[in-house]
Amino acid sequence: MTATSPAEGHRYRIGDLCKEFDVTPRTVRYYESCGILRPERRGQARIFNEGDRVRLRLALRGRRLGFSLGEVREMLDLYDQEGGEVAQLERTLAYGRQKIAELEERRREAEEALKELETWQHLLTRRLQEARGTKAGDERAKGDGKHGRA
Amino acid sequence: MTATSPAEGHRYRIGDLCKEFDVTPRTVRYYESCGILRPERRGQARIFNEGDRVRLRLALRGRRLGFSLGEVREMLDLYDQEGGEVAQLERTLAYGRQKIAELEERRREAEEALKELETWQHLLTRRLQEARGTKAGDERAKGDGKHGRA
DNA sequence: TATGACGTTTACGTAAGCGTCAATCGTTGC
DNA sequence: GCAACGATTGACGCTTACGTAAACGTCATA
Numbered sequence: 001m002t003a004t005s006p007a008e009g010h011r012y013r014i015g016d017l018c019k020e021f022d023v024t025p026r027t028v029r030y031y032e033s034c035g036i037l038r039p040e041r042r043g044q045a046r047i048f049n050e051g052d053r054v055r056l057r058l059a060l061r062g063r064r065l066g067f068s069l070g071e072v073r074e075m076l077d078l079y080d081q082e083g084g085e086v087a088q089l090e091r092t093l094a095y096g097r098q099k100i101a102e103l104e105e106r107r108r109e110a111e112e113a114l115k116e117l118e119t120w121q122h123l124l125t126r127r128l129q130e131a132r133g134t135k136a137g138d139e140r141a142k143g144d145g146k147h148g149r150a
Numbered sequence: 151m152t153a154t155s156p157a158e159g160h161r162y163r164i165g166d167l168c169k170e171f172d173v174t175p176r177t178v179r180y181y182e183s184c185g186i187l188r189p190e191r192r193g194q195a196r197i198f199n200e201g202d203r204v205r206l207r208l209a210l211r212g213r214r215l216g217f218s219l220g221e222v223r224e225m226l227d228l229y230d231q232e233g234g235e236v237a238q239l240e241r242t243l244a245y246g247r248q249k250i251a252e253l254e255e256r257r258r259e260a261e262e263a264l265k266e267l268e269t270w271q272h273l274l275t276r277r278l279q280e281a282r283g284t285k286a287g288d289e290r291a292k293g294d295g296k297h298g299r300a
Numbered sequence: 301t302a303t304g305a306c307g308t309t310t311a312c313g314t315a316a317g318c319g320t321c322a323a324t325c326g327t328t329g330c
Numbered sequence: 331g332c333a334a335c336g337a338t339t340g341a342c343g344c345t346t347a348c349g350t351a352a353a354c355g356t357c358a359t360a
Contacts, residue, residue, distance in 0.1 A: 015306065025307080030348060044308050044355075058266075061259050066216035068346075078270055089278045096271045103264045109211050110257040114250065116208075120228055121246045128239045165336070175337080176318060184317095194325070194338050218316075 012048040017056055031059060034069050036076060065106055075099055162198040167206055181209060184219045186226060215256055225249055 014025050031037045032046070036059050039046035048056075055076055062072040074095070081092050164175050181187045182196070186209050189196035198206075205226055212222035224245070231242050 013307080024349080026348060026350085029308090034347095046307085058263075061263060063347090064216050065256065065259055065263065066214050070346090075267070078267075078274075081274065086278065086281050089274060089281060093271065093274055093278065096267060096274070100264060100267050100271065103260050103267065106215065107257055107260040107264065109215055110253050110260060113208075113211060113215065114253045114257065117225070117228075117246060117250050117253065121243065121250065124228075124231065124239065124243055124246065128236065128243065131236050131239060163337080174319075176320085179338090180318060195327095196337085213317090220316090 009050055010053075012053060014046055014048070017048060017053065020053075021056060021060060023056075023060070028056070031056065031069070034073055036069065036073050065103070071099075159200055160203075162203060164196055164198070167198060167203065170203075171206060171210060173206075173210070178206070181206065181219070184223055186219065186223050215253070221249075 014028050017023070017028055018025055028037065028046075032039060036055055037048065037052045039048045039052055041047065058076060059069070059072045062075065063069070067075070078092060078096055081089065164178050167173075167178055168175055178187065178196075182189060186205055187198065187202045189198045189202055191197065208226060209219070209222045212225065213219070217225070228242060228246055231239065
């Protein structure tokens with residue numbers, strides 16, 4: 001889909017993508033060298049299309065989730081599987097199921113870590129209030145006033 | 151809590167932790183050098199306690215979620231903030247809130263990636279069935295039978 | 301025309317996170 | 331007493347994911 005739509009809309013220069021996603025040109029070029037982005041060329045200059053933009057967004061998300069650029073590339077390539085042999089489709093599907101399982105694991109781990117950090121935060125908040133109470137009006141008078149509660 | 155409980159229960163050698171979490175001794179020692187683990191010593195040998203075990207589990211989870219060992223260490227150190235100055239407690243709380251926000255972002259991103267991969271998988275599954283249909287009874291006869299339809 | 305702003309290639313540098321030796325030490329079972 | 335096994339300390343190596351510097355092209359604007 002992303003790579004085969006006829007007459008894609010916008011074109012982007014490298015600087016456009018860099019500003020939008022807050023990355024350096026080096027990163028974009030490196031992602032191209034990994035096969036994650038496949039810009040056309042006008043002379044030497046890279047011309048990115050909407051598909052590249054989507055892939056960059058997905059790639060950065062994948063990185064934040066702890067996947068390597070190699071894995072990111074494999075996952076992105078899933079979208080480009082246009083038919084082909086049944087055996088190949090089945091292998092692709094199996095790989096996809098594996099990655100889905102890994103993503104579910106990530107989500108679970110994020111939730112667990114979140115719970116623990118929140119529990120800790122409540123404890124620390126209580127300790128903070130005790131500390132303020134101990135030090136009496138001193139801290140409350142100058143430090144507080146606009147913090148409300150959170 | 152984890153580091154200050156009096157009379158901790160079990161003690162672990164490095165090999166015990168390695169087997170339980172499927173990591174190499176190198177990793178465990180490296181984590182110690184980062185300040186993530188703080189085993190006692192009996193002579194040269196490292197003796198890990200329950201707290202170390204918990205910290206290792208949390209550290210590995212953090213790594214899978216895309217955090218650096220430095221960040222992991224800072225997060226783990228949150229648990230060791232035993233009282234102290236109000237200003238310090240407030241800084242710690244602020245850092246905790248930031249990390250909580252980052253974790254929520256990770257969870258959100260994991261969910262989005264999950265949705266997209268699942269959507270893709272359904273499409274590919276349909277294409278696979280079409281491909282099987284095209285090849286007629288050949289593939290269905292030997293490959294199918296328990297897949298029902300989905 | 302020249303002066304930025306933006307882009308390019310080439311290539312070496314670097315930080316993180318371990319892997320992989322080699323040499324050595326300490327306990328444990330026989 | 332001694333071999334085997336697990337652990338330890340260096341120390342160097344490696345991969346990933348870029349950073350960074352040099353030297354140069356291109357295009358619009360002043």
